[in-house]
Amino acid sequence: MVNRHDIGGHSQGDPLDGSVVSARGVRRAYGSHEVLRGVDLEVREGEILALLGPNGAGKTTFIEILEGYRHRDGGDVSVLGVDPARPTLEWRSRIGLVLQDSVLPAELTVEELVRRWAGYYPDPLGVGETIDLVGLSDRASVRAGRLSGGQQRRLDVALALVGDPELIFLDEPTTGFDPAARRSTWEMIAGLRDLGKTVLLTTHYMEEAEFLADTIAILSGGRIAVTGDPLTIGGRDRAPATIRFVTPPGFDPALLGEVEVATDGPMTVVTAADPVPVLEALTGWARRTGTDLAGLEVLRPTLEDVYLGLVGES
Incomplete structure (x- = not known):
């Protein structure tokens, strides 16, 4: 579980090079075990970047550092021009999070949940517009507890999207889905690019990364081993x-x-x-x-x- 008080790092500043996300030399250790050994990563505006890596490679730790929920031991990070070690409410309103596991009030309908989340943001999208964007218009009056797994994931994306964020983090967005639900969710995520959103997703599915990503980065041994577009990465x-x-x-x-x-x-x-x-x-x-x-x-x-x-x- 993420400890939201475990936040720290270097000074806040401007974007390191104009990227939406810029990380250089990021390190993090748990005791004597160094999980991140100098991670470098850039995410450009409007792109979908897929972060791949085996279990235990440090993907979750790295993403939590970018989200401002995990302390880093070293390195420089800029997310939307802000050091996430010193987050502000305004900065958080510019970011949408879709966690691998989420628990929502089962008794509330899709529309009620999206409306409630919209109230947390200064300039949200319309409730109906958001529900339509994720393909849940025909389920707007259905209680969250009665949605299928794929529909619940669409609702998760709606809640991340309603604040009209510039950057969206997606953590294993289709884990446990059947092939039809997975493909449908991919189509929805790909549509975020058309809305001008920048997306950083983690996944274990190679096909998912190839379908969605403009750029793929592979995290292994505590470092980014390689980055590139799906067709040429690693000299394919x-x-x-x-x-x-x-x-x-x-x-x-x-x-x-x-x-x-x-x-x-x-x-x-x-x-x-x-x-x-x-x-x-x-x-x-x-x-x-x-x-x-x-x-x-x-x-x-x-x-x-x-x-x-x-x-x-x-």
């Missing part, structure tokens, strides 16, 4: 490609040139830095000979491959 786009296909009769690997060729049962497996010349040679031969290239696929390292490689190294 530059890694050798693997080309697989069912070995057809009369196929001669020599026609593919100087590449690594192996077999895997009935499959031919080709590894090439640039798959284009290989595919041109292969498909050209297939056209000339009228050969069907069954099971043809081209594979690059997945985000999960990059993640497991970095976490394993740490």
